[in-house]
Amino acid sequence: xxxxxxxxxxxxxxxxxxxxxxxxxxxxxxxxxxxxxxxxxxxxxxxxxxxxxxxxxxxxxxxxxxxxxxxxxxxxxxxxxxxxxxxxxxxxxxxxxxxxxxxxxxxxxxxxxxxxxxxxxxxxxxxxxxxxxxxxxxxxxxxxxxxxxxxxxxxxxxxxxxxxxx
Numbered sequence: 001x002x003x004x005x006x007x008x009x010x011x012x013x014x015x016x017x018x019x020x021x022x023x024x025x026x027x028x029x030x031x032x033x034x035x036x037x038x039x040x041x042x043x044x045x046x047x048x049x050x051x052x053x054x055x056x057x058x059x060x061x062x063x064x065x066x067x068x069x070x071x072x073x074x075x076x077x078x079x080x081x082x083x084x085x086x087x088x089x090x091x092x093x094x095x096x097x098x099x100x101x102x103x104x105x106x107x108x109x110x111x112x113x114x115x116x117x118x119x120x121x122x123x124x125x126x127x128x129x130x131x132x133x134x135x136x137x138x139x140x141x142x143x144x145x146x147x148x149x150x151x152x153x154x155x156x157x158x159x160x161x162x163x164x165x166x
Contacts, residue, residue: 055097057085058104065111071118074111078104 062082065075085100 052094055085055089055094055101056105057082057089057097057101058108059083059086061108062104065108065115069112069115071111071114074107074114078107078111081107 058078059082062075062078066079067075069075081100081104085097085104088094088097088100
C-alpha cells in the first residue's frame, strides 16, 4: 500500500459518524439511577471454636491403684501425677494437663499389671508349694507303712516305742 492509498483511506469524512453518535446519545437518555439507601453496616463477630473435651486426669483410677495395687509405689506416683494433671487443667494449661494425665495413665497401667502379675505368681507358688508338701507327706507315709515316725528314728508300733536304731 503506497502513501496515496493511505491518505485516501484516512481522508474519509467521519463527521457523519460523530454526528450520528451525538444524535443517538441525545435520543436515549442515560438515566442516573440513585443508589439505594443502605443503613450503616454493623457487624457481629462470632468466634466459633470446636468443642475440645477436657483432658483426663485419671484421679479415681490412681486412687484405687494407690490403695489396692501399690506395687513399688507406682500407684502413689500415679496419684501424684493425677493431682498435677487436675491442677493444670483448672489453671488452664491444657498441654501440661494432657502430659501429666498420660503419665498417670501409664503409671496406673504398669502398677496394675505388675501387681496382678505378682498376685498370680504368689497364688501359683502357694499352690505348687502346697502340692509339693502334700507329695512329700504322701511319700513318707508310704515308706513307713502308715506309721508315723518321730525324730531319732523311733517308730511307734502298737503303743510301744522301739529303741532300736534303723
